[in-house]
Amino acid sequence: MTVTHGGSHGTSTGTEPVDVNDPKLSRFDIVREGARRDDIEIVTYESQFDGQNSKAEKRIVRNIALLFLVSGLFALAFVVAFIVWPWRAELGRSMGDYFTPVLGITLGLSLFLLGIAILAWAKKLLPHEVSIQDRHNQPSSDDDRLITGQTMVYMVDELGVQRRPLLKGAIALGLAPLGVAAAAPLIGGLIENPHKGDEPMMYHTGFDPVSNNGQLVRLTRQDGSPVRPDDVSVGGQITVFPGIPHGATNEHADSPTLLVHLRADDAERTRSAAEGDEVNKGGMWGNYVAYSKICTHAGCPASLYEQQTNRLLCPCHQSQFLITDNARPIFGPASRRLPMLPLEVDEEGFFVARSDFREAVGPDFWERP
Amino acid sequence: MKRRKLDLAQVPANIGKGVDDRFQAATPLRGLLNKVFPDHWSFLLGEIALFSFVVLLLSGVFLTLFFDPSMREVAYDGPYTALRGTEMSAAYASSLHLSFEVRGGLFMRQMHHWAALLFMASIVIHMARVFFTGAFRKPREANWTIGVILFLLGFFAGFTGYSLPDDGLSGTGLRIASAIMLSIPVIGTWLSAAVFGGEYPGELIIGRFYIAHVLLIPGGLLALIAAHLGIVFKQKHTQWPGPMRTNDNVVGERMFPRYALKQGGFFMAVFGTIALMAGLFQINPIWLFGPYRAAEVSSASQPDWYVMFMDGLVRLMPAWQIDIPIGDGYVIPPLFWPAVVGLGALFTLPMLYPSMEARRLKDHKSHHILQRPRDAPERTGVGAMAFTFFMVATISGANDVIADKFHISLNAMTWAGRIGLILLPPLAYYISVRICLGLQQHDREVLAHGVETGIIRRLPNGKFEEVHQPLGPVDDHGHPLPLDYAGWVVPKKMNRLGALAPAVKGFFFPVEKPVEAPVSPAVPPVSGPGTREEITSGR
Numbered sequence: 028m029t030v031t032h033g034g035s036h037g038t039s040t041g042t043e044p045v046d047v048n049d050p051k052l053s054r055f056d057i058v059r060e061g062a063r064r065d066d067i068e069i070v071t072y073e074s075q076f077d078g079q080n081s082k083a084e085k086r087i088v089r090n091i092a093l094l095f096l097v098s099g100l101f102a103l104a105f106v107v108a109f110i111v112w113p114w115r116a117e118l119g120r121s122m123g124d125y126f127t128p129v130l131g132i133t134l135g136l137s138l139f140l141l142g143i144a145i146l147a148w149a150k151k152l153l154p155h156e157v158s159i160q161d162r163h164n165q166p167s168s169d170d171d172r173l174i175t176g177q178t179m180v181y182m183v184d185e186l187g188v189q190r191r192p193l194l195k196g197a198i199a200l201g202l203a204p205l206g207v208a209a210a211a212p213l214i215g216g217l218i219e220n221p222h223k224g225d226e227p228m229m230y231h232t233g234f235d236p237v238s239n240n241g242q243l244v245r246l247t248r249q250d251g252s253p254v255r256p257d258d259v260s261v262g263g264q265i266t267v268f269p270g271i272p273h274g275a276t277n278e279h280a281d282s283p284t285l286l287v288h289l290r291a292d293d294a295e296r297t298r299s300a301a302e303g304d305e306v307n308k309g310g311m312w313g314n315y316v317a318y319s320k321i322c323t324h325a326g327c328p329a330s331l332y333e334q335q336t337n338r339l340l341c342p343c344h345q346s347q348f349l350i351t352d353n354a355r356p357i358f359g360p361a362s363r364r365l366p367m368l369p370l371e372v373d374e375e376g377f378f379v380a381r382s383d384f385r386e387a388v389g390p391d392f393w394e395r396p
Numbered sequence: 397m398k399r400r401k402l403d404l405a406q407v408p409a410n411i412g413k414g415v416d417d418r419f420q421a422a423t424p425l426r427g428l429l430n431k432v433f434p435d436h437w438s439f440l441l442g443e444i445a446l447f448s449f450v451v452l453l454l455s456g457v458f459l460t461l462f463f464d465p466s467m468r469e470v471a472y473d474g475p476y477t478a479l480r481g482t483e484m485s486a487a488y489a490s491s492l493h494l495s496f497e498v499r500g501g502l503f504m505r506q507m508h509h510w511a512a513l514l515f516m517a518s519i520v521i522h523m524a525r526v527f528f529t530g531a532f533r534k535p536r537e538a539n540w541t542i543g544v545i546l547f548l549l550g551f552f553a554g555f556t557g558y559s560l561p562d563d564g565l566s567g568t569g570l571r572i573a574s575a576i577m578l579s580i581p582v583i584g585t586w587l588s589a590a591v592f593g594g595e596y597p598g599e600l601i602i603g604r605f606y607i608a609h610v611l612l613i614p615g616g617l618l619a620l621i622a623a624h625l626g627i628v629f630k631q632k633h634t635q636w637p638g639p640m641r642t643n644d645n646v647v648g649e650r651m652f653p654r655y656a657l658k659q660g661g662f663f664m665a666v667f668g669t670i671a672l673m674a675g676l677f678q679i680n681p682i683w684l685f686g687p688y689r690a691a692e693v694s695s696a697s698q699p700d701w702y703v704m705f706m707d708g709l710v711r712l713m714p715a716w717q718i719d720i721p722i723g724d725g726y727v728i729p730p731l732f733w734p735a736v737v738g739l740g741a742l743f744t745l746p747m748l749y750p751s752m753e754a755r756r757l758k759d760h761k762s763h764h765i766l767q768r769p770r771d772a773p774e775r776t777g778v779g780a781m782a783f784t785f786f787m788v789a790t791i792s793g794a795n796d797v798i799a800d801k802f803h804i805s806l807n808a809m810t811w812a813g814r815i816g817l818i819l820l821p822p823l824a825y826y827i828s829v830r831i832c833l834g835l836q837q838h839d840r841e842v843l844a845h846g847v848e849t850g851i852i853r854r855l856p857n858g859k860f861e862e863v864h865q866p867l868g869p870v871d872d873h874g875h876p877l878p879l880d881y882a883g884w885v886v887p888k889k890m891n892r893l894g895a896l897a898p899a900v901k902g903f904f905f906p907v908e909k910p911v912e913a914p915v916s917p918a919v920p921p922v923s924g925p926g927t928r929e930e931i932t933s934g935r
Contacts, residue, residue: 129675157647343707
């Protein structure tokens with residue numbers, strides 16, 4: 028017989044409807060009738076084996092059973108290892124080093140073998156099947172589209188907003204403030220003015236004397252000890268922090284600075300470049316120069332100092348800055364030089380910052396002058 | 397009153413009746429049990445993402461029981477001696493505690509991280525499958541869009557999760573995120589100040605990321621995954637072309653029992669694989685990175701793989717700063733273009749692609765039959781172009797590591813990336829379109845002339861020619877009648893037709909056993925355009 032597909036219900040399987048209460052029907056007949064009522068035709072449904080209890084079937088059943096058992100064994104091993112394996116980290120080589128790998132192997136294999144067992148069951152034991160289901164992807168009938176559309180227009184009509192312009196205006200004027208009111212606490216609570224206060228966050232670091240009762244801020248190491256010129260050997264460099272409470276912590280994440288002791292000829296070049304610059308003029312002290320360590324590109328510490336070429340490299344995006352030329356960017360995505368910290372030595376012989384950085388420190392932003 | 401004897405055999409039936417009396421479940425349940433799913437291995441890629449997400453939820457809940465999302469400074473006094481006495485945030489200290497002092501904690505942490513990486517990887521591969529086969533076409537554009545948003549949410553879920561331990565690497569990632577916010581014109585500083593609660597890093601960000609990572613983003617993911625699956629269920633899955641398959645039907649297996657059982661087994665296998673990786677392969681050893689300090693970073697600071705493309709784009713961007721000389725002067729930093737505009741474009745362009753293609757081809761019909769990539773060469777070319785762009789960007793995200801390991805100049809790597817990003821995608825487009833056309837051509841040749849047998853025959857006039865095995869009927873002269881292309885695999889080798897003995901497979905298999913032509917209900921061999929009449933007329 029010929030069958031047109033996507034046709035009306037009931038006829039698409041090519042079989043007549045059956046009475047499911049007929050006691051002569053097998054269970055599969057009922058299942059097939061159920062499928063037919065869902066517009067599904069079971070085209071083939073055949074066992075993978077010849078007859079009942081074939082040798083091949085028995086072999087597969089044995090293998091699957093084995094998989095389940097081995098999976099269970101590994102699960103048991105996982106629980107045992109979890110409980111009895113020494114797991115605390117100790118100095119040097121110890122059994123504890125293998126705790127995580129043992130957990131991984133036992134649990135992983137247990138789950139994996141269980142998965143394989145289930146997959147084998149489905150793929151090797153269950154009958155092969157090809158069924159065809161009608162997709163029912165026709166749009167709704169034209170009548171239904173019309174009815175639904177008209178209903179929706181009717182609803183709007185009944186409200187009468189079109190006929191009552193006063194209401195239209197009142198809704199807009201009444202609801203808009205409420206919408207703002209709903210958003211206000213969330214936005215208002217989060218907003219912080221980045222430019223407010225005596226210490227605006229974009230233009231202020233820990234080296235500002237304002238945060239040190241007007242006294243010049245010392246350059247200190249991570250542990251808070253101040254730095255003398257002799258502490259940095261020629262060609263060497265150290266990271267310094269503002270010598271104020273919490274100066275070396277993330278509270279002052281913009282403050283880390285690189286103090287470099289240049290070789291004489293490099294220092295000469297650096298000085299002549301700095302003297303020719305309006306902002307950096309007089310910022311060096313002897314052969315020492317200090318630049319902000321925070322990359323002007325994305326804020327990583329530009330901390331790889333190449334002594335031979337006098338370049339500073341930022342390891343995050345490979346921006347390179349030339350120390351001898353006002354830390355001008357010479358390669359990579361950074362477009363702005365590193366700000367220079369003007370140096371001085373106080374009467375006790377320690378480095379201090381003559382003032383805060385004269386340019387904004389850190390990643391670039393819109394309103395930077 | 398006489399007590400009725402309990403008939404055990406009737407219990408399930410009685411329960412069933414009771415349930416149906418109350419919920420009228422029998423009719424809809426019949427439809428559910430009977431629903432037909434088409435089967436093909438490539439339809440399982442999205443499942444891996446789903447299963448990874450389940451593992452993420454399970455392991456993630458465990459982690460929250462021990463993690464302290466606080467930036468309070470504490471001195472570490474745990475068993476990891478290298479950091480003992482170091483000042484660090486409570487978040488980092490609790491992550492170390494979780495790794496060293498909670499039984500199985502490190503295992504769970506690594507499981508969470510590996511599942512996240514697998515989640516993102518399977519989303520990308522699933523998206524590629526959907527793209528290259530045209531499964532995004534009408535009526536599935538909405539689900540494609542949801543999929544793109546799922547990738548975006550996964551991206552942010554990954555980034556926030558990566559930031560939580562507050563170790564040296566993740567702090568650097570946060571710093572870059574703050575710089576990206578700062579680079580946005582006009583609102584940059586305000587946005588960064590709002591997110592961080594003032595100056596970077598402040599004391600709030602870990603707590604805020606924590607609630608985003610454990611509630612807001614997973615909530616969004618759950619809702620969208622539910623919508624994604626619901627739409628697949630409603631619209632029914634696409635299918636490959638083949639005998640009996642039309643645009644109006646679904647050919648495959650009913651959901652129960654075999655299809656559902658296979659899904660269950662596959663879930664266990666994915667779960668097991670993640671557990672194996674979690675136990676055997678170290679990931680994100682935070683104790684080696686130390687606590688985050690603004691002044692410290694190591695080279696080879698790479699983010700997780702799905703963020704690397706963005707890092708690569710940022711590295712390749714030339715230092716083009718735009719100055720706007722109004723008032724005190726304003727700046728658009730170069731970081732803005734790759735990180736904000738680039739990322740935005742990379743997510744909006746895929747969302748718009750279905751409508752762009754439909755408009756270009758003036759194709760507004762519904763499609764439920766998939767296309768082989770070769771049959772839509774331009775789409776395949778566009779996909780290859782996008783993939784190449786992504787790969788160059790991703791590799792550039794590790795260009796310092798490559799430069800170091802292969803002793804290449806770092807600057808040369810950057811320049812190679814810049815040039816490659818512009819030159820390679822069009823090249824990939826051209827090559828893949830040519831390959832697609834070549835494959836199409838070959839399919840047509842085999843259908844017209846038959847399969848090359850490798851047998852060379854010498855004709856009486858001295859000419860040599862190869863014998864072809866026709867795939868269909870032949871005319872009176874023995875020449876094959878041309879067959880139409882049905883959109884599916886054309887057998888191109890004789891052993892695909894069951895002709896040749898297999899190569900020696902192993903000791904236990906007889907060498908002489910002929911290979912069977914691959915027959916499976918999911919992928920039947922192609923025998924020309926299948927029609928319904930052929931299949932049912934024999935019954």
